[in-house]
Amino acid sequence: MRLLVVEDDPDLRRQLxxxxxxxxxxxxxxxxxxEGHFLGDTEPYDAVVLDLGLPIIDGVSVLEKWRRADxxxxxxxxxxxxxxxxxxxxxxxxxxxxxxxxxxxEEVLARIRALLRRAAGHASSELSVGPVVLDTKSSRVxxxxxxxxxxxxEFRLLSYLMHHxxxxxxxxxxxxxxxxxDFDRDSNTVEVFVGRLRKKLGVDVLHTIRGMGYTVTxxxxxx
Amino acid sequence: MRPSSLxxxxxxxxxxxxxxxxxxxxLLLASLFTTALERNFDQRLRSVLDGLLANIEVTAxxxxxxxxxxxxxxxxxxxxxxYWQVVPMDKATGVADxxxxxxxxxxxxxxxxxxxxxGVQAFYLKDxxxxxxxxxxxxxxxxxxxxxxxxxxxxxxxxxSAEVRSFNRALIASLVLxxxxxxxxxxxxxxxxxxxxxxxQANLLAIRQGEAEQLKGAYPAELIPVAEELNLLIxxxxxxxxxxxxxVGNLAHALKTPLSVLTNEAAGQESQLAAKMTEQAxxxxxxxxxxxxxxxxxxxxxxxxxxxxxKPVLDALARTLERINRDKGLAVTVDCAEGLKFRGERQDLxxxxxxxxxNACKWAATRVAVSARPAPAAAGRGLxxxxxxxxxxxxxxxxxxxxxxxxxxxxxxxPGSGLGLAIVRETAAMYNGGVQLERxxxxxxxxxxxxxxxx
Numbered sequence: 001m002r003l004l005v006v007e008d009d010p011d012l013r014r015q016l017x018x019x020x021x022x023x024x025x026x027x028x029x030x031x032x033x034x035e036g037h038f039l040g041d042t043e044p045y046d047a048v049v050l051d052l053g054l055p056i057i058d059g060v061s062v063l064e065k066w067r068r069a070d071x072x073x074x075x076x077x078x079x080x081x082x083x084x085x086x087x088x089x090x091x092x093x094x095x096x097x098x099x100x101x102x103x104x105x106e107e108v109l110a111r112i113r114a115l116l117r118r119a120a121g122h123a124s125s126e127l128s129v130g131p132v133v134l135d136t137k138s139s140r141v142x143x144x145x146x147x148x149x150x151x152x153x154e155f156r157l158l159s160y161l162m163h164h165x166x167x168x169x170x171x172x173x174x175x176x177x178x179x180x181x182d183f184d185r186d187s188n189t190v191e192v193f194v195g196r197l198r199k200k201l202g203v204d205v206l207h208t209i210r211g212m213g214y215t216v217t218x219x220x221x222x223x
Numbered sequence: 224m225r226p227s228s229l230x231x232x233x234x235x236x237x238x239x240x241x242x243x244x245x246x247x248x249x250l251l252l253a254s255l256f257t258t259a260l261e262r263n264f265d266q267r268l269r270s271v272l273d274g275l276l277a278n279i280e281v282t283a284x285x286x287x288x289x290x291x292x293x294x295x296x297x298x299x300x301x302x303x304x305x306y307w308q309v310v311p312m313d314k315a316t317g318v319a320d321x322x323x324x325x326x327x328x329x330x331x332x333x334x335x336x337x338x339x340x341x342g343v344q345a346f347y348l349k350d351x352x353x354x355x356x357x358x359x360x361x362x363x364x365x366x367x368x369x370x371x372x373x374x375x376x377x378x379x380x381x382x383x384s385a386e387v388r389s390f391n392r393a394l395i396a397s398l399v400l401x402x403x404x405x406x407x408x409x410x411x412x413x414x415x416x417x418x419x420x421x422x423x424q425a426n427l428l429a430i431r432q433g434e435a436e437q438l439k440g441a442y443p444a445e446l447i448p449v450a451e452e453l454n455l456l457i458x459x460x461x462x463x464x465x466x467x468x469x470x471v472g473n474l475a476h477a478l479k480t481p482l483s484v485l486t487n488e489a490a491g492q493e494s495q496l497a498a499k500m501t502e503q504a505x506x507x508x509x510x511x512x513x514x515x516x517x518x519x520x521x522x523x524x525x526x527x528x529x530x531x532x533x534k535p536v537l538d539a540l541a542r543t544l545e546r547i548n549r550d551k552g553l554a555v556t557v558d559c560a561e562g563l564k565f566r567g568e569r570q571d572l573x574x575x576x577x578x579x580x581x582n583a584c585k586w587a588a589t590r591v592a593v594s595a596r597p598a599p600a601a602a603g604r605g606l607x608x609x610x611x612x613x614x615x616x617x618x619x620x621x622x623x624x625x626x627x628x629x630x631x632x633x634x635x636x637x638p639g640s641g642l643g644l645a646i647v648r649e650t651a652a653m654y655n656g657g658v659q660l661e662r663x664x665x666x667x668x669x670x671x672x673x674x675x676x677x678x
Contacts, residue, residue, distance in 0.1 A: 012483055015487045019487070080479040083570065083573070084540060084574055085569070088540065088543045092543070095546075096549075097547065102483040104486060105487045106490075
């Protein structure tokens, strides 16, 4: 899962990024509306945290531009202005949820989880495929109730695939959602992570579809 | 009337001027009249004197006598105040003299200052009865005689004085009447002339009470610059207040980001410092909300003329709340009478109804229904009622009052500052409206908001 944080205050930006990275997301950050708009317009984010009071282009305009260009990723707006007219303007511009400043980081994390879940069409904060359970709240994975220790990249990979359970995800798409933009990408490493994940999970849920990509499905009863 | 008032200055100054001018006019008229009367009197005496001179002749014995009688009967009436006498200058010789019948046996004496002077002399005398006389005298040598005679004619000056007095009385009476008329005219003039000032004062009062935004209406040419300056002053004052209010708002909003940073920085640590920071950041957050709330309230004191269409506000809020509560799958319906208007600021309506709807959404099971209707007018004011119903658990009647109090949170598990309903109540009160909690037809709670409406 790859997120974009657009916030002009450097301290708050750092806190948001580090909290989101700790929660297992790949995170890009932008410091103003222009950069934020560009990133959101060109990179495939799973969700965006957008401050409304931004330099150069304000948050509402950034959001409107994205929606006009048919960018549909869920957007959580952060705003110091918490009057109803501000909320109405934000939602009318295409926001999916809002958090009023000053906020607690847990609140932002919870809202992001809910947005991602909703975008993927899940109701619960726990995603499961057969015996594999991924708790989006605690960023933990277990198989048959036994915790499995994963690196953050392995977790992101599994999380993305499980959010899109039953769909075939191409290698390129995976790479785009696993790494933040500064990462030196190498699509061959995906193969390596998938192999390691299979080994760690020990159950047959992660499949390679030759020439197309990867998918998670319920394990065959036969297997 | 205070001495410093403009109208008393005008009235007082014009009264002083009129009194001085009228008094001067009176004195001048009186003296002109007296002079004219005296001149006329002297002319009458002079013609009698001329008549005497032409009529007197000297008898063979050397005594003067009248060739024909003087016709005026006043000279015959004893002590009438009208006299004439012809007296020889040289009294010692015992030469006979001649006098009008009115003088009887007495003779009038020429005051020493005028005696023996050549030409016609005019002076005042008193007769035996104390009547003031005006007299003219000329020393004359009669034809047929070498003796010089003093020929004197006197008239009753008191009759003249009486005439002057009655003229003066009439003059004073008419001048006083004129002064009173002038005073009345000045008073009316000042009232009429200063009326635009009173209108301006009434307008300023209306502005101060928030019923108007600036001075309107047609002012006289002299007041137009004043009205314009006042309008500019009012405008700049409003701008200063607005700027200060915006600054307070900006400051409060700007503080929210650093507060988020502090709160989150502290949340990651378990030191005493972090605990203190969390606590203090919480206090600061409360202060920020308090002052933002006050700034908004102060902003409301103005703009009483604002009118807000109700339906678009309700629709926008319903749309937004449906999105916020998308996961719960709530249906938020709006049933609003067309053309319903709220007499007040859009933002206030949004805050009140938004908070009520937000609260309803937190408790509702499946739906929230908002309806707005004109309510029966009270005390000549049009009213409207916005009812927000939910199908949640509702609230026991004894809990409803507490729910409207500031800082009261009935359920700590639901998010919120506990200020929502109190803000609704206080804002509604500012508009002389109110909010009531009742049982909703849907089964849950109904919040009924009563507000002034506009046609």
